[in-house]
Amino acid sequence: MFEDTLELAENKLLLLYILNELKFPISKNQLTEIVLENNFMNYFILQQYILELISSNFIESVEQDGKHRISITSSGINVLNLFSNRLLDEKKSIIDNYIKLNLNNIKNAISVTADYTIENKNSYVVTLKAIENDITLIEVKLNVVSNKQARDLCAKWKNSSSDLYTKIISLLTQD
Template sequence: MNGNSNEIALNKLIVLLILKEIDIPLTTGQITDIVLENNLINYFDLQQCLVELEESKMIVRFGNKEMYKATEMGLKTVELFISRIDSKIRSTIENYILKNKEKIRLETQVRSDIIKKSNTEYIVNLKVVEKDIELINLSLNVVSSEQAKLICSNWENKYYQVYDQIMNILIKK
């Protein structure tokens, strides 16, 4: 095994450790942010790593935002080889997740997407997901990109109020 193979294996273990420690599905962007902010893996090696981990069934990708989570085999692998990850790197990952997990969790669970149908028709899809269960999935047809963007922005900041009001209206007799 040469140094390059060792580095690739280490990078895969780092990604698996991140997914294990955070214990919530992450988007490609979130994984990228974590590894780049902490200087753990360069961007191109990370992208290769994600492809290879998925091909080897260590991680699984799902959803339209390309979310990843570790499979049972991936979790067992990182547990088996965790000692190969330097303690400083493990500590960096643990500290980062401790400080940022709630923010990342909210990013993952409150989702909004815009689909352009024509110049005067946009579909805005709004979701709140909790532990793989959709609490609400709302699609709105709007007439402009500006409206769609405003709705998405407000959803990110006020989703709990919207959800609460809808539930209150629907469950009242």
């Protein structure tokens, strides 16, 4: 019983540590990816801990550009500061290395969005957007005629937004 309680506390502290180290809100999916890729806990326990941390006001769900993100609260930071010595240095090191290696991908997933909606039977509106430091760099809305074309545009934007942005700026500023 005591070991279960200790593991529960350590896992919750680990989630707070991850959110604190990232320094910006991320999606539940991104947090899930970090935790599962490093085999810290299983999916169902993770989801339960996220809900418990939200209800305890240690993390919060915020809306950014119509998407829900989670971030650590000041109460969560206080708890982490008080009990961070209970987290194994090995786990902290794994998280630190993971963040160092994947920070750009994590930020890119947040700052680059591509969605589409069905306008009518033969029309889809694709919205492509890139944000950096809370500033919208570019937002493009396009009407396309097929679902496949909409999906392809979204995939290409997500994979090559930086190159496409540079090309658009270049084309628009050419003499």
